[in-house]
Amino acid sequence: xxxxxxxxxxxxxxxxxxxxxxxxxxxxxxxxxxxxxxxxxxxxxxxxxxxxxxxxxxxxxxxxxxxxxxxxxxxxxxxxxxxxxxxxxxxxxxxxxxxxxxxxxxxxxxxxxxxxxxxxxxxxxxxxxxxxxxxxxxxxxxxxxxxxxxxxxxxxxxxxxxxxxxxxxxxxxxxxxxxxxxxxxxxxxxxxxxxxxxxxxxxxxxxxxxxxxxxxxxxxxxxxxxxxxxxxxxxxxxxxxxxxxxxxxxxxxxxxxxxxxxxxxxxxxxxxx
Amino acid sequence: xxxxxxxxxxxxxxxxxxxxxxxxxxxxxxxxxxxxxxxxxxxxxxxxxxxxxxxxxxxxxxxxxxxxxxxxxxxxxxxxxxxxxxxxxxxxxxxxxxxxxxxxxxxxxxxxxxxxxxxxxxxxxxxxxxxxxxxxxxxxxxxxxxxxxxxxxxxxxxxxxxxxxxxxxxxxxxxxxxxxxxxxxxxxxxxxxxxxxxxxxxxxxxxxxxxxxxxxxxxxxxxxxxxxxxxxxxxxxxxxxxxxxxxxxxxxxxxxxxxxxxxxxxxxxxxxx
Numbered sequence: 001x002x003x004x005x006x007x008x009x010x011x012x013x014x015x016x017x018x019x020x021x022x023x024x025x026x027x028x029x030x031x032x033x034x035x036x037x038x039x040x041x042x043x044x045x046x047x048x049x050x051x052x053x054x055x056x057x058x059x060x061x062x063x064x065x066x067x068x069x070x071x072x073x074x075x076x077x078x079x080x081x082x083x084x085x086x087x088x089x090x091x092x093x094x095x096x097x098x099x100x101x102x103x104x105x106x107x108x109x110x111x112x113x114x115x116x117x118x119x120x121x122x123x124x125x126x127x128x129x130x131x132x133x134x135x136x137x138x139x140x141x142x143x144x145x146x147x148x149x150x151x152x153x154x155x156x157x158x159x160x161x162x163x164x165x166x167x168x169x170x171x172x173x174x175x176x177x178x179x180x181x182x183x184x185x186x187x188x189x190x191x192x193x194x195x196x197x198x199x200x201x202x203x204x205x206x207x208x209x210x211x212x213x214x215x216x217x218x219x220x221x222x223x224x225x226x227x228x229x230x231x232x233x234x235x236x237x238x239x240x241x242x243x244x245x246x247x248x249x250x251x252x253x254x255x256x257x258x259x260x261x262x263x264x265x266x267x268x269x270x271x272x273x
Numbered sequence: 274x275x276x277x278x279x280x281x282x283x284x285x286x287x288x289x290x291x292x293x294x295x296x297x298x299x300x301x302x303x304x305x306x307x308x309x310x311x312x313x314x315x316x317x318x319x320x321x322x323x324x325x326x327x328x329x330x331x332x333x334x335x336x337x338x339x340x341x342x343x344x345x346x347x348x349x350x351x352x353x354x355x356x357x358x359x360x361x362x363x364x365x366x367x368x369x370x371x372x373x374x375x376x377x378x379x380x381x382x383x384x385x386x387x388x389x390x391x392x393x394x395x396x397x398x399x400x401x402x403x404x405x406x407x408x409x410x411x412x413x414x415x416x417x418x419x420x421x422x423x424x425x426x427x428x429x430x431x432x433x434x435x436x437x438x439x440x441x442x443x444x445x446x447x448x449x450x451x452x453x454x455x456x457x458x459x460x461x462x463x464x465x466x467x468x469x470x471x472x473x474x475x476x477x478x479x480x481x482x483x484x485x486x487x488x489x490x491x492x493x494x495x496x497x498x499x500x501x502x503x504x505x506x507x508x509x510x511x512x513x514x515x516x517x518x519x520x521x522x523x524x525x526x527x528x529x530x531x532x533x534x535x536x537x538x539x540x541x542x543x544x545x546x
Contacts, residue, residue: 144392
């Protein structure tokens with residue numbers, strides 16, 4: 001089964017576009033719990049509410065045996081829920097091949113995030129894994145994103161921003177149908193433009209919650225004509241909803257609220273009781 | 274001691290601009306030797322010939338206990354030789370902070386490579402480590418580099434390529450003097466342009482050897498007015514010079530040849546006997 005089918009299956013089963021970012025930061029977690037137990041408890045409490053989970057490598061590779069913990073957490077996620085390896089890698093062809101093999105074959109992620117700056121041969125080893133998803137960073141959610149991503153180019157008397165060119169190339173490269181884009185919720189206008197120009201592409205939308213992106217705008221601007229095609233990712237707002245013993249139930253409550261708010265903003269999708 | 278002083282010390286002591294990439298690929302290594310023994314033997318055989326070593330994370334994170342192997346190898350390098358963590362990371366501020374902490378504090382690298390696509394707040398956590406070096410990807414050595422890096426912008430009636438804008442920003446952000454640029458040896462014209470416009474910036478130059486970059490052009494176009502300021506990095510050409518038992522001595526021979534060829538191409542620097 002390819003990534004897109006697996007994702008759509010989870011979206012339908014859980015009636016959800018919500019992705020939870022499992023980014024364990026010992027400084028923010030409840031005291032005296034280890035990373036594996038923490039993430040497993042969150043997964044157990046929320047796996048009927050999400051369309052995907054996302055694990056950012058940065059939160060694992062610095063811990064003792066951190067990548068092994070990441071592998072254990074990834075394996076603990078029910079097999080019908082796709083898991084995105086948020087690695088944002090970008091390297092020359094033969095090195096990108098190593099990264100793709102690690103993310104997809106060693107850690108068994110269903111999808112990966114990839115930085116487009118190095119161009120096609122840095123992306124190709126990822127998309128060659130035809131059954132996995134590849135999300136190219138397009139317009140990211142952080143304050144500095146505009147520094148380069150919004151630089152204007154003129155081509156055939158028309159102006160394009162760098163992130164628009166990335167999206168155009170991504171669509172040209174998408175021969176296997178497994179490329180998506182990352183567009184942050186903090187940029188509603190850019191998200192709207194990308195959705196208008198690329199009506200069929202899957203968009204991973206981080207930046208709601210702690211980063212301040214407007215959830216309603218993210219949903220309205222991000223979904224496709226079937227009111228799907230968008231993965232709304234949130235991490236801190238959900239996994240750190242409580243730092244007490246009830247953290248997993250608090251995460252469930254927060255996840256349900258975001259899931260329902262997303263559904264409320266995509267008319268035609270029945271609300272959950 | 275800051276990165277630049279440490280680097281200049283090693284350049285002077287070993288009369289060398291050569292950096293060896295310790296990128297262990299079990300498929301290319303001599304049979305029946307583990308990654309740690311392989312890399313340690315290369316370091317022992319070459320540490321009087323280089324100005325730096327560079328470890329690319331891609332070649333470690335997919336191996337069993339690979340990051341632990343990377344840590345052991347990094348620790349085995351003599352303390353007066355700087356070691357670059359070639360991670361090419363780029364993520365939003367709070368996540369970039371985790372990456373920077375891991376690369377500099379956990380693995381104790383003297384410098385890191387960073388992808389500029391996410392802009393200033395993705396770079397800032399790295400440069401805040403004032404005593405470490407930060408190499409921003411500018412014009413990379415791979416075939417796809419031109420896809421985005423060579424896109425033309427017009428500003429004040431003058432045309433700039435994206436990689437030129439990255440270099441201009443890098444110089445503006447270089448308040449602590451610890452930012453350098455990555456410019457591949459496969460692009461002599463671009464390297465020359467960057468050196469002309471940024472006479473004082475340190476440039477990390479990969480792409481000689483297996484990737485086909487012209488060594489003579491890389492040296493002539495890359496060094497600064499003191500015939501330093503450039504780190505010429507080679508990996509496969511040196512570490513896989515032989516796949517037999519003599520691999521370490523073969524690596525030494527290959528490294529000495531590249532070191533001497535580099536010095537031959539920077540007139541004023543006396544050849545080594």
